[in-house]
Amino acid sequence: MDLPAAGERAPLPVRAGFVLALGVLAGLTVPVGTSPPPGGALLVVDLVVAVLSTAAVVPLIAVRPPVRVAVGLAVLAAVSPAATPAATAGALRIARTRPLATAAAVAALGAAAHAVRYAWRPTDGLPFGWWLALVLIAHAALLGWGAYAQSRAALLASLRERARRAEADQESRVAQARSAERTRIAREMHDVLAHRLSLVATTAGAIEFRPDASPERIAAATGVLRSHAHAALEDLREVIGVLRADPEDGRPQPTAADVPCLVAEVRAAGVEVAFHDDLGADPGGSTGRTVYRVVQEGLTNARKHAAGRPVEVRLTGGEEIVVEIVNPTGPGAGAPGSGTGLVGLAERVDLAGGRLEHGPVDGRFRLVAALPWPEGA
Structure with missing residues (x-):
């Protein structure tokens, strides 16, 4: 024993x-x-x-x-x-x-x-010789047995500690993944809902400043409001769905091919948009989605901070994809801004391997994103 x-x-x-x-x-x-x-x-x-x-x-x-x-x-x-x-x-x-x-x-x-x-x-x-040999063998066996048991106990303790550290590291990685997912969802909610709600604010501002408009025009504007509010709810459901399933299993995400539809949506809200598409091909995947989000954020900011002013959107393809949105600076439509849209957009572009520049130039606000073509495109 x-x-x-x-x-x-x-x-x-x-x-x-x-x-x-x-x-x-x-x-x-x-x-x-x-x-x-x-x-x-x-x-x-x-x-x-x-x-x-x-x-x-x-x-x-x-x-x-x-x-x-x-x-x-x-x-x-x-x-x-x-x-x-x-x-x-x-x-x-x-x-x-x-x-x-x-x-x-x-x-x-x-x-x-x-x-x-x-x-x-x-x-x-x-005989004494045999007795001494047996005694020496027995004590050597005791010494070896004890040393083996001690080293085995140390090894088991080390393995338990490594398992504990691995479990702690796993929990830390899970927490980081959850935090990253929350940040991604918050960015998606900002990009999607800010666009829709800015359209609502623009249309509502037009009704507010033209109370003398004919009933037909007011009814049409009200219909646009209802349409955009409904679309905002649909977009909100789509973003919240990320919490319940893998994003790749949900609805198809917008890409560069959907930018013309986005521009048409904004034009329908009464914003003058000059659109030039020289991209040539849809990069697809995360790069195409980034192109869409850059245009979306640029149009949203233009409606917020230069309401009623024309906006120019240009997509250019060459050695790299260039997305440029330019609008004159002017009084905003009164829509509140969080101030984090361009920060989140810069992070998105950086993750795609590109670079983002923005700021006033000669009385106009210029937003430019340069993105690399995805491999195989």
Whole structure:
């Protein structure tokens, strides 16, 4: 029977069984430990040593057994064979819980003590040479067993720690992925809803500033408002759907091929847009979606900050894809802005491997994005 290595504590029944087993072995060793069997004073000595060694086993079952107890048991083993079971257990416990040098010293002391005991209480029928060889082999085995158990316990502890760290890293990666997904969804909501709601604001502003318009024109404008509000709700459902499924499993995402429809939508809201499409081919994928979002954000900002002014949109294809939106600066339509649209757009363009420039130039606001063609396009 053996106990766990350092840092571990065996259940109480195991510890109690360990002490009891060594006590029984010590008692059985008294009549058979030497030849002839002890009698008189030697028997008393053996019985006392059996009791003392069994009692000394109790500290050995601690998580980190004291070396002095193992040394004391080795000394008792030089006096009586009744201490041999406890001394053997002490050598093993020290080998399992202490450095190799300390364990080797305790094992060497135990082997020497057994050799000393043979000198004055020999075992009948077993020459000293064989006795010494058996003692040395036994203590070397105890030392090796303890060292192996200690290294195995250290390996298991290391594996548990690595597993704990891997689990913590996995949780951290999951949290980062969730944060990135929330940021992506927020960017999508801004790009989609800002476009729709700016159209609503533009149409509502036209009705507000032309209260004398004919009922037919007001009814038509109201229809446009209803149409854009309905489209905004549909876009909101589409974006929220990202939370429930993989985006690739949902509706098709807009690409550069959908920019003409976007421009037509804006023109229907009363915005003058000059559109030049020299792209030649739809890059598709994330690059095409980025082209669409750049145009969408540029038109949204133009309606917010230069309402009623003409907007020029130009798509150019060459060594790279160039998206340019230009509009004169002027009074806005009163639509509130978060100030993060261009920041999010810059991040989107950067993720696509491109670059984004924007700012006023000669009384006009210019937004330019340059994107690389996707591989194979």
